[in-house]
Amino acid sequence: MxxxxxxxxxxxxxxxxxxTYNLAYSLKELGKKVLCVDFDSQANLSTCxxxxxxxxxxxxxxxxxxxxxxxxxxxxxxxxxQSRNGVDFISSSMVLSAVDxxxxxEMGAERMLSxxxxxxxxxxxxxxxxxxPTLGALNINALTxxxxxxxxxNPQLLAMMGLQDFLKTVKKIKxxxxxxxSVAGILLTMCDARTNRCKVITEQVRxxxxxxxxxxxxxIPSTVKVGESVYYSEPLIExxxxxxxxxxxxxxxxxxDMTDVFKQNNVDRQDNxxxxxxxxxxxxxxxxCESDRFVNVDQFMAGQLDKEVYQRRRADLGRLxxxxxxxxxxxxxKLKTAETVKDDSLSQALGVMKKYSGADELTQAMVLELIxxxxxxxxxxxxxxxxxxxxxxxxxxxxxxx
Numbered sequence: 001m002x003x004x005x006x007x008x009x010x011x012x013x014x015x016x017x018x019x020t021y022n023l024a025y026s027l028k029e030l031g032k033k034v035l036c037v038d039f040d041s042q043a044n045l046s047t048c049x050x051x052x053x054x055x056x057x058x059x060x061x062x063x064x065x066x067x068x069x070x071x072x073x074x075x076x077x078x079x080x081x082q083s084r085n086g087v088d089f090i091s092s093s094m095v096l097s098a099v100d101x102x103x104x105x106e107m108g109a110e111r112m113l114s115x116x117x118x119x120x121x122x123x124x125x126x127x128x129x130x131x132x133p134t135l136g137a138l139n140i141n142a143l144t145x146x147x148x149x150x151x152x153x154n155p156q157l158l159a160m161m162g163l164q165d166f167l168k169t170v171k172k173i174k175x176x177x178x179x180x181x182s183v184a185g186i187l188l189t190m191c192d193a194r195t196n197r198c199k200v201i202t203e204q205v206r207x208x209x210x211x212x213x214x215x216x217x218x219x220i221p222s223t224v225k226v227g228e229s230v231y232y233s234e235p236l237i238e239x240x241x242x243x244x245x246x247x248x249x250x251x252x253x254x255x256x257d258m259t260d261v262f263k264q265n266n267v268d269r270q271d272n273x274x275x276x277x278x279x280x281x282x283x284x285x286x287x288x289c290e291s292d293r294f295v296n297v298d299q300f301m302a303g304q305l306d307k308e309v310y311q312r313r314r315a316d317l318g319r320l321x322x323x324x325x326x327x328x329x330x331x332x333x334k335l336k337t338a339e340t341v342k343d344d345s346l347s348q349a350l351g352v353m354k355k356y357s358g359a360d361e362l363t364q365a366m367v368l369e370l371i372x373x374x375x376x377x378x379x380x381x382x383x384x385x386x387x388x389x390x391x392x393x394x395x396x397x398x399x400x401x402x
Contacts, residue, residue, distance in 0.1 A: 002033075002124040004117060005184065006146035010162030012133045014152040015189035015220060020130040021048040023150075024087045025235035032125040035081070037061060037117070038092035039142055040132040041100070046091040049084045050233035054093040057082075061116075062095030068112050069102055077120065085235075088124070096138070103137040110177055113141040133162075135169055143173040148184035153205065163205075167213075185214035216280070279331040286324040293317045 007023075009016040017040075024034045038045035039061060043054040051057060059080040067074055081088050103109040117127055129142045143149070149170060153163055163186070174181040186209060188202060205215060229235065296317065300310040 001121045002035075002126055003147045004121070004127045004129065004145055006129045006131060006142045006149045007152060008131050008139070008142075008149055008166060009133050009152045010135065010166045011154075014133070014154045016133070016152045017044045017048065017130050019150070019152050019187065019189065019220070020045055020128050022235050024126075024128055025085070027126050028086050033123065034087050035120060035124045035127045036087060036089040037127065037129045038090060039096070039113070039129050039138060040092055041094050041096040042132070043092040043094075045089070045130040046093075048233060049082070049087075049089050049091075051082075051091055054091055057091045057093060060091045060093045060095060062093050062097075062099050064090075064116055065099040065103075065112060066095065068115065069099065069106060074116070077123075084233075100136060100138050103141070109137060110140050110144045114145040117145050135165065139169075140173065143170065143181060144178045146178070147180055148182050150184045151186045152189045153186055153201075154189050183213050185216045187216045187220065189220040216277075275331055275335055279328065279335065282324055282328050282331065286321065286328060289317055289321050289324060293321070 007016050007020045020036060024036050027034050036045060036049075041062070043051070046054050046057075046060075054060065059075055061080075064074060064080060080090055082091060083089070103112075106112070113129075117129075120127065129146060131139050131142050151163060151166065167183070170181065170183060186205060188205065209215060229240065293314070296305070296310060296313045299305045300307075305313075
């Protein structure tokens with residue numbers, strides 16, 4: 001059963017929609033089946049997916065919500081789910097604005113989006129809802145449907161103020177409507193590590209929330225490549241796979257993936273989480289180092305530095321870059337090794353299952369290779385605990401049951 005994420009920000013311009021879009025394709029690269037839901041009447045996410053005229057889409061999320069309000073039968077999923085380059089999505093349009101106005105008069109309105117998405121859980125590993133930067137009825141719907149919220153924050157004072165209000169709403173929804181709701185983390189976006197504003201807001205977020213809410217170490221840098229990729233309706237992972245923004249979203253997708261209950265046990269998850277977050281910090285340091293090297297050259301060419309200072313800085317930054325490259329390579333290898341170990345375990349499980357797939361009777365060898373233990377609570381209740389159960393459920397993408 002898939003997990004439902006909501007991306008949220010109470011201020012426009014926080015890269016919420018492009019986070020939804022690029023995170024979806026990053027998860028797809030991990031082999032995940034992903035559905036994106038455009039739950040904003042501005043339909044920016046639909047535009048990212050290449051929908052030029054949302055008014056021409058016959059069935060959008062707004063039409064589905066209107067059908068619910070009118071107590072009409074919903075169309076089949078095939079009628080409203082579209083696909084682009086391996087990621088499925090549900091479009092939005094201005095019809096959703098009319099729905100927002102009517103929701104205030106509907107009983108049980110906060111659970112309506114859940115009624116659409118819950119039947120789709122079994123089809124997907126992740127469903128990501130892109131929302132409007134408001135605290136209206138539509139966002140209450142999204143919070144009620146979601147398992148986790150990813151909050152995007154850009155380095156602006158107003159974004160910080162909106163964050164506090166939004167977290168109060170999350171707390172209320174969790175207490176009154178959706179007990180399973182949690183905050184996946186705060187993702188800092190549109191960051192320029194060279195500016196004091198970015199540093200100050202980052203420190204403020206850490207001082208305020210560290211120890212209470214996860215703050216993703218991976219920060220999404222400000223880059224024109226994001227706008228270019230949206231213009232061409234291509235995710236960054238395809239448009240510019242080596243960009244720092246692409247790498248940052250890739251780290252976030254791994255951190256999200258590590259929290260999946262079917263992924264691995266808690267100890268392994270925490271170990272890999274520490275490695276991934278340390279890798280993100282090193283990549284941020286490398287980005288700043290490269291920026292400082294360019295600044296050093298520019299200042300020397302402009303006559304602001306004498307030759308001796310320029311050469312000393314150049315040497316120091318060169319050594320720093322070499323050390324960071326080595327540390328990054330080491331951590332990437334450790335994470336790759338961890339993935340290889342899991343893949344080897346899955347291969348072993350599939351090999352054993354294939355070995356006995358044609359067997360017509362149970363042998364002692366089969367019992368030793370396939371069964372971990374048998375628990376007998378009484379003559380009528382016998383529980384068989386299989387080996388490789390975690391690998392099997394990861395392979396089939398469903399919870400395992402005996």
